[in-house]
Amino acid sequence: MTIDPNFSLKDLIFMAQGAAITFALTIISGAIGTALGFLIGWARTSSSILVVALLGAFIDVIRSVPLIIQFILFNSFMAIADYPLDPFTSGIITLSVYISGYVAEVVKAGIESVPRITRLAARGLGLTYLQDFFYVVVPIGVRTVFPSWTGLMLGVMKDTSLIAVLGATPPELLRASQIVITRVQEPLLILIGAGCFYFFMCAVITKINMRVERSWNITGSTFK
Amino acid sequence: MIDIQDVHKSYGSLEVLKGVNLTVEKGEVICLIGASGSGKSTLLLCINALESIQSGKIYVDDIEVHAKSTNPNKLRQKLGIVFQQFNAFPHLTARENVGLAPRLVHSKSRAESDELACEQLSYVGLADKLNSYPAQLSGGQQQRLAIARALAMHPDYLLLDEVTSALDPELVGEVLDTLRKLSDSGMTMIAVTHEMSFAREVGDRVAFFHNGVIHEIGPARDLIDNPQEIRTKEFLGKIK
Numbered sequence: 001m002t003i004d005p006n007f008s009l010k011d012l013i014f015m016a017q018g019a020a021i022t023f024a025l026t027i028i029s030g031a032i033g034t035a036l037g038f039l040i041g042w043a044r045t046s047s048s049i050l051v052v053a054l055l056g057a058f059i060d061v062i063r064s065v066p067l068i069i070q071f072i073l074f075n076s077f078m079a080i081a082d083y084p085l086d087p088f089t090s091g092i093i094t095l096s097v098y099i100s101g102y103v104a105e106v107v108k109a110g111i112e113s114v115p116r117i118t119r120l121a122a123r124g125l126g127l128t129y130l131q132d133f134f135y136v137v138v139p140i141g142v143r144t145v146f147p148s149w150t151g152l153m154l155g156v157m158k159d160t161s162l163i164a165v166l167g168a169t170p171p172e173l174l175r176a177s178q179i180v181i182t183r184v185q186e187p188l189l190i191l192i193g194a195g196c197f198y199f200f201m202c203a204v205i206t207k208i209n210m211r212v213e214r215s216w217n218i219t220g221s222t223f224k
Numbered sequence: 225m226i227d228i229q230d231v232h233k234s235y236g237s238l239e240v241l242k243g244v245n246l247t248v249e250k251g252e253v254i255c256l257i258g259a260s261g262s263g264k265s266t267l268l269l270c271i272n273a274l275e276s277i278q279s280g281k282i283y284v285d286d287i288e289v290h291a292k293s294t295n296p297n298k299l300r301q302k303l304g305i306v307f308q309q310f311n312a313f314p315h316l317t318a319r320e321n322v323g324l325a326p327r328l329v330h331s332k333s334r335a336e337s338d339e340l341a342c343e344q345l346s347y348v349g350l351a352d353k354l355n356s357y358p359a360q361l362s363g364g365q366q367q368r369l370a371i372a373r374a375l376a377m378h379p380d381y382l383l384l385d386e387v388t389s390a391l392d393p394e395l396v397g398e399v400l401d402t403l404r405k406l407s408d409s410g411m412t413m414i415a416v417t418h419e420m421s422f423a424r425e426v427g428d429r430v431a432f433f434h435n436g437v438i439h440e441i442g443p444a445r446d447l448i449d450n451p452q453e454i455r456t457k458e459f460l461g462k463i464k
C-alpha cells in the first residue's frame with residue numbers, strides 16, 4: 001500500500017471533524033466547569049472559615065499543577081481504581097474541574113464587586129438572602145466579570161488540545177492536524193490551517209459574547 | 225411605635241452604641257444629629273436588624289427585633305430604609321427598581337408591581353423617568369428613586385440615613401421636598417441628618433448623639449435654637 005503524500009479533501013474533512021470535537025469539548029467542559037465554578041466561587045464568599053480554606057486549597061492546586069499532568073493523573077488513578085473511563089469522559093471530567101477552579105475566582109470577584117450598601121438596600125426591602133443573591137448580586141456581578149469569563153473560555157478552547165495525551169479518538173483539531181502533517185509533510189501550511197480553525201471558533205464565541213454585552217449596554221446599564 | 229431600650233453595639237473592641245434609649249411614636253418625625261462616627265447610622269441598621277446588637281432591646285410594634293423568633297425579612301417590610309450612598313440596582317430601570325421587592329416579597333404580579341412603581345415614582349416626581357436606568361439619573365433623582373423603592377413596600381416607618389449628604393447642594397432641595405411631603409402625609413420617620421433647617425422645620429423632636437448615647441433630646445425648635453447641654457451647643461455652633 002502506498003501513502004498518498006498530497007493534501008486531499010479527506011484531510012480537510014478530518015481536520016474539520018477535529019475542530020468540531022474541539023468545539024464540543026469546549027462547550028461541554030466550559031458549561032460544566034462554569035456551573036461547578038459558580039457553586040465553588042459562591043461558597044468561597046461564605047462566612048465559614050473551614051469551607052473558604054478548603055476550597056482555597058483546592059483552587060490553588062488546580063491552578064498550580066499543569067493541566068496535562070492532571071489529565072494523566074486522573075485517568076491513571078481511575079484505571080488503577082478499576083474504574084477505567086473512556087478518554088473523552090475522563091478528559092471532560094478533568095477539564096471541567098480544571099475550569100471550575102478558574103471560574104470560581106472570577107465568580108468570587110463578581111460577587112465581591114457588588115457594593116455592600118447595595119446588598120443592604122436589597123435586604124432592607126425585605127428580600128431574603130437568596131432573593132438578594134439571585135436578583136441583585138448575580139445580575140450585577142455577571143456584568144462586571146463577563147469579559148474575564150469570556151477570556152477564560154477562549155483559553156479552554158486551546159487547552160482542549162491537551163486531551164490528546166489520553167489518546168482520544170477521533171482526535172481533536174491539533175492532534176488531527178499532527179496526524180495529517182506526518183503524512184503530508186507540509187507542517188507550515190497545515191498548522192496555518194489549524195490556526196484558522198481555532199481563530200474562527202474563538203471568533204464565534206467572542207462575537208456571541210460581545211453581542212450579549214452590547215445588549216446590556218444598549219439598555220443603559222453601563223455602570224458609573 | 226419603636227422602642228429602643230439601653231442598646232449596646234460594638235464592632236470588635238470599638239463600642240459604637242453605649243446604651244441608647246429612644247421611643248418613637250407613630251406619625252412622629254425624629255431627627256438624629258451629631259458628629260460623624262457618633263453611632264447614628266449604626267442605630268438605624270440595628271432597628272431593622274441589618275446589624276446585630278450586644279445587649280438591650282429594640283421593639284418595633286411590640287416585635288422584639290433581635291429575638292431569635294423574629295423573622296428579620298418580615299420585620300423589614302415594616303421598615304423602609306434609605307442610605308446616604310446611592311444604591312439603586314444598576315441593572316434595573318427605575319420602574320423595575322421600585323417593582324422588584326413588591327414582586328419578590330409581596331408576590332405581586334408584574335402588572336401590579338409596574339402600576340405600583342409608576343404610582344410611587346410619580347409621588348417622588350419621577351413619572352418621566354420610569355424607564356431610565358440609575359446611571360442616567362442625577363444624584364437627587366437616584367435618592368428620590370430610593371425613597372420610592374422603600375415606599376412601594378408600604379412601610380410603617382422610614383429610616384433615613386443622611387440621604388442628602390452625598391448630593392450636590394443644588395439637588396438637596398428636591399429630596400427634602402419629597403421628605404416634607406411624606407412627613408405631611410403622616411409617615412413616621414427617623415432621619416439621621418446634617419440639615420439643621422430641615423430638622424428644625426420637619427422634625428418633631430431632635431436627638432443629639434454624642435459618644436454613642438443620646439446626649440440631649442427635645443422638641444426640634446427648642447433643641448436647635450436653645451440647646452441646654454454644652455456639647456450640643458458646641459456641635460450646633462460648629463454647624464452654623
